[in-house]
Amino acid sequence: MKLDLNINGEDLEVDVSGSELLSDVLRSKLDLTGVKEGCREGECGACTVLMDDMAVNSCLVLAIQATGRRIVTVEGLAQQDALDKIQEAFVEHGAIQCGYCSPGMIMAAKALLLREPRPTRHAIRDALAGNLCRCTGYLNIIKAIEAALLPPRDREERL
Amino acid sequence: MTYIGTSLPISSGTPKASGSLAYTGDMKLDRMLHAKLLLSPHPHAKIKSIDTAKAAAVPGVIAIFSHENTPATYYNSALWIAEQDFVPDERLFSPVVRFVGDRVAAVVAADEATAEHAAALIEVDYEELPAVFDIEEAFAARNVSRDPETLPIYENPISDMTVEYGNTDEAFARAHLVVEDRVKTPKTHHCAIENHVCLAVAERDGSITVHTPCQSVFAVKFIVAKALSLPDDRIRVIKAPTGGSFGGKSEPVLEPLCAFFSRVTKRPVMLQLDRYGSIVSTRTRNAAVGRVKTAFDKDGKILARDIQAIGDAGAYRSGGNMVVGAMARRLGRLYKIGNQRFRGWSVYTNTPIGGAYRGYGSSQIHAITEINLEHAARRLGMDPVELRLKNLVEPFDDDPAGGPSVGNARIIECVKEGAEAFDWKNKRNRPRGDGRRKRGVGMSCATHGNGHFGAYPENAAATLSLRDDGGLHLVSPLHDLGCGTVTIMRQIVAEAVGASPEMVAVPEADTGTCAFDPGSRASRVTYIVGECAQEASLMLKAKILEVAALAFNSSPDDLTLKDNQIRSNYGGDRRMSLRELAGFARQRSPEDISVTHHFKPRANPGSYAACFVEVEVDTLTGLTRVMDVLAVHDIGQPINLTLAEGQVHGGIHMGIGYALLEDLDIDPDTGQTKGNSLSRYQVLNAPEMPRVQVLFVESKETTGPYGGKALGEVATVPMAPAIVNAVNHALGTELTELPLTPERVVAGLVEQDELDQA
């Protein structure tokens, strides 16, 4: 069937089957391979995208459920090749090692920023609860998000 | 120093953050096929027949493979040098499956969904055979399995080694106190977020190109060539970006299969496992059981130690014997122990295969010995820090077991500075709480090596050239697993030459262009390849200045190269950029500005860590929460501070899992892996991460690049024993079976109550 999808600000018509997952459609049909997969069961968060500004695991969403919603993947964050400030902070603060969790983490952080412009450290940790990272121990990710969201005086020194 | 010790951001940061970096699973080639594996549901069974008719009838299926139509060549996936004589006992598909998750068949189809669907339609008739899952039972069982062709023989033990020095028995006889423990460590999954994946491309000339997020392109090349009975030069292996490895992608698992499928179908084939496949059918950390006896004099000096350990290699031997060997190699490198005996065995079990895992052997042996030391401190009535300070090695001590010197070992500083910064004495003596929640603190020390020297051959090679655009180009078989290897090499080259890091290009390994090197393993890259790169850089710089001397009409000694520019030490306005110099050399110099350097290390110092933790245990539920961690490391000069801290953070994360959560948890009746998905195999998430402080002691390792040495592996090693020690401190228990799940903690408390009442 043909679906009308809004992906990264663009209206697209995509041919999908009724049971196809959003993550598969994004990766295989639209070549948005910034959407990663680590489990296909909603545990790792590598496939996190924004759906109407909310972070969702795209491996748990059927493509048809995305009709009429705004979907943003990590590829949709940078504006004219300039990285979003969250992406920049990730690069700057050691939040990226192997990078496989990074797109999902960045989208989870983006969703947090959209709903809560001045989150506490506690809120940041909670916002990442569904995203696994095996490399960083999360600490530099939390630091990067604070750096992107908060003026220096509001950052806690110790991790 | 300009670049060493700074926090230069990781080189691949921008493509990773933007989502544009193509990992193997993101690659798409014309006419590419997808393969899916069918894995064994039985822990040990003979395959009587395989019916592929239904699967073959599915539209889009191109080929189906099993033991019936694939080579019966046996190989050992742990080797990394051609012709290394490791006993071969694995093949692409075996007629006898030896664990739940062993490979039975594969379907290659036009797309992934079709391959998966068809694989489920393959009908296999099995004859089940007796299986053994427990390490000690396997040790007693001896004969485990046999292929119908009777070759090879799977018989226990796989290996039996003894290391002994001094006079252990005599020292035990005069001991003031002997403390004995039996410690068990679990089989664990690396849990790189990127699942295992490989892409093989049959080229028009009959050769095969393999794209893989591996740790050693040469190991892949040798093993693929062996499994397919092809000459080595028909296989080219290109390192792909890696979404985490931690040892898990060290041994070629998918590569020989994928290469074979591509060779037969004459099309590119992608083989990607799902999480279940990654957990059960690739590699795991060898589980271990250790019995340790340590003898002390009345002042707490260690007189002698006697250890017996069995490592669980799983269903195929891989490097099981080497893991036990690595355990043995740590024995005399952390504490001064004059008399010691170690006997270690590796055994087959009908469980997922063991392999390399961050902290290779060290994680197991330190769990065994550091938990034992905590108990010893208790019985000696000594503080665990004091006990360690009495016994720790000092810089440049010899290894009593005959290994290389421990190098500039600064573990004593690690412990002293750590105890102070953690406020150890106060925290240790604080009341532990008399309510439901109890607090405790614990600590542990650890060491890990820097490369293979002393155990296996070791070498590195690098070609460094000045390009015509003034950039530098380092060709060395590097495998960045996400730790920032490429970034570190850029810093070293930039520092040594006098260029800026963005002028240094460092492509990753490709057997088509690089000289042999063992790969990212054994904590060898920063220390050995880094040293090789530094030496090559200094040689290149000398060459650059020689040519510049022609241009400046002066002596090379009178010139300085800094910030990509050459100028005279005697003033003057003349500046020559590296680009201008490259152009000048092209036209005027008799030689190209390029050096090839081969490096063989003659040392293997230890990297050291001391870790202090505070835990809170809920005595009702048995749940343990790690509250605070302080990790102090001696890694010589950190090359990149942010990356180094990141390694420690990740090591702590993994170590907490090892202590409290992570276990494949093989069902003792069925051999099924219970921890077979990310919902069942628990990995710590962000809210669960404790507060962490990371310190590096002032130190330089003279034989390493700019005084640097390895970090990635040692960073995880002390965590688990430190946590176990903290839990035992909180509860007054002597728990020794990892992970300390709530059930085990509660059982330990019940047992303790019974003892108290008796």
Ligand code: FES
């Ligand atoms: S792939 Fe979607 S949550 Fe893991």
Ligand code: FES
């Ligand atoms: S950076 Fe590797 S999984 Fe997060």
